[in-house]
Amino acid sequence: MQNVSEAQVQEKIKILKEHHIPLTTTRLVLLRFISSHRGHYSAEDIYQLLKEEYPSLSIATVYNNMSLFASLGIVQELRIERDKVIYDTYTKAHDHFLCLKCGKIYDIEIKNRKLPEQIDGHSVHYAHTYYFGICKECKEA
Numbered sequence: 001m002q003n004v005s006e007a008q009v010q011e012k013i014k015i016l017k018e019h020h021i022p023l024t025t026t027r028l029v030l031l032r033f034i035s036s037h038r039g040h041y042s043a044e045d046i047y048q049l050l051k052e053e054y055p056s057l058s059i060a061t062v063y064n065n066m067s068l069f070a071s072l073g074i075v076q077e078l079r080i081e082r083d084k085v086i087y088d089t090y091t092k093a094h095d096h097f098l099c100l101k102c103g104k105i106y107d108i109e110i111k112n113r114k115l116p117e118q119i120d121g122h123s124v125h126y127a128h129t130y131y132f133g134i135c136k137e138c139k140e141a
């Protein structure tokens, strides 16, 4: 695998350690993948990309570990597509745009969004907006 930032891998290993979660070979493979790929991937996508190099990998293991990583904040879980969980390896707060034509997911940077502290008496912690439409590439095609 190319361009793996070892510092980023170590940072994620530290998070596992802090939660007393053992570092298995599969987890290391997935952490290295996450640290070297910025984008939006389903468990199936990751499995397809890694299975040749790691034949012992199963889709269930990928799914279970990515779900674990999401609960630890190592990846972000997106529910932008119906019946499909997508893992985002970019964890800084940002919004998403889904193209209804090509299905591509784009990162949308948040510019000056001011969150209210309270809405109808509820305390607001964060917001995540999903936008839907036709992307610029499909509009040009």
Ligand SMILES: [Zn+2]
Residues within 6 Å of the ligand: 099, 100, 101, 102, 103, 104, 134, 135, 136, 137, 138
């Ligand atoms: Zn498109």
Ligand SMILES: [Zn+2]
Residues within 6 Å of the ligand: 039, 040, 088, 090, 094, 095, 096, 106, 107
């Ligand atoms: Zn994203």
